[in-house]
Amino acid sequence: MPVALSLVATSLPARMRSTLLGYWRQARPPQRFAYVVGATLIAVGVGHLVSWLLIGGAWAGPVSFRKPTTFGVSFGLTTITLAWVAGHLRVSDRARWLLLGPLAVADAYEVVWVSVQRWRGVVSHFNFDTSLDTGLFLAGGVAVTVTVTLILTVLAFTAIQATPSMTLAIRAGLLILLVAQAVGGWMIQHGVGPASDGATTDLTTFGVAGVMKVPHAVAIHAIQVLPTLAWLLSFTTLGERRRVTLVGIAFLGYVALVVVSLIQTAAGMAPWILAWSQQCSTYSASACSAWPS
Numbered sequence: 001m002p003v004a005l006s007l008v009a010t011s012l013p014a015r016m017r018s019t020l021l022g023y024w025r026q027a028r029p030p031q032r033f034a035y036v037v038g039a040t041l042i043a044v045g046v047g048h049l050v051s052w053l054l055i056g057g058a059w060a061g062p063v064s065f066r067k068p069t070t071f072g073v074s075f076g077l078t079t080i081t082l083a084w085v086a087g088h089l090r091v092s093d094r095a096r097w098l099l100l101g102p103l104a105v106a107d108a109y110e111v112v113w114v115s116v117q118r119w120r121g122v123v124s125h126f127n128f129d130t131s132l133d134t135g136l137f138l139a140g141g142v143a144v145t146v147t148v149t150l151i152l153t154v155l156a157f158t159a160i161q162a163t164p165s166m167t168l169a170i171r172a173g174l175l176i177l178l179v180a181q182a183v184g185g186w187m188i189q190h191g192v193g194p195a196s197d198g199a200t201t202d203l204t205t206f207g208v209a210g211v212m213k214v215p216h217a218v219a220i221h222a223i224q225v226l227p228t229l230a231w232l233l234s235f236t237t238l239g240e241r242r243r244v245t246l247v248g249i250a251f252l253g254y255v256a257l258v259v260v261s262l263i264q265t266a267a268g269m270a271p272w273i274l275a276w277s278q279q280c281s282t283y284s285a286s287a288c289s290a291w292p293s
Helices: 002-009 012-026 029-055 066-086 093-120 131-138 142-158 164-196 213-220 222-233 240-266 276-282
Strands: none
Touching (some): 066 213
């Protein structure tokens, strides 16, 4: 019986669970605060998904359940992940509070604002119909999130404590997250002008059919994907050098995915349709003339 218990305790699922619980037990107060906020935001996102399943309504479109769902889950995951990253940095608790406190508040504001607008039945982004709508849009916390991410990226290159494979994963994920935030700025710059002139559709569509949300979404979650890969590799028998190589390959592959998505969007091509001929057959002949032959 003791042997059986020992085998259970050292099983892979048990070791993974123990490691995850260890992140919480070893977390400093500012990290735990951000973890709780992030988990709450994810719950808000999932709650909107459940609401859509129960009461129906639009899933896509300017006023939909998709926005609060994706915002809740994405911002929640980002808040939790950046708090976890802060635990790998050689900084004081005061510095962690200065980074994670504003980050958690800013991310919470983004999710609450989008959710409130959904339940008011009005558009959240690029909405200048009333002073309230304008204020809610312009008071977004994106600038805070970008600033904190930039500082964490610098610290990840100067004050990190992690294995080489995890270090590479964190640094790579943060760099790609900065790309995602740059794409978000591109989306806002692209849509504000037409929205101010009264346009209400295609505000995040570039050219004929480029969906700017796609490269934005793909790049956002590198900070979860790459460290998760490094974490999973830590449970294998592979040496650290081999783990670094695998994480590096994954990093290059993820960069290629982001670059292809950006090029496709900038060319005005719809996502998931890679061939020009397929684009032309999907859209009108006049639209096809906008793409190179």
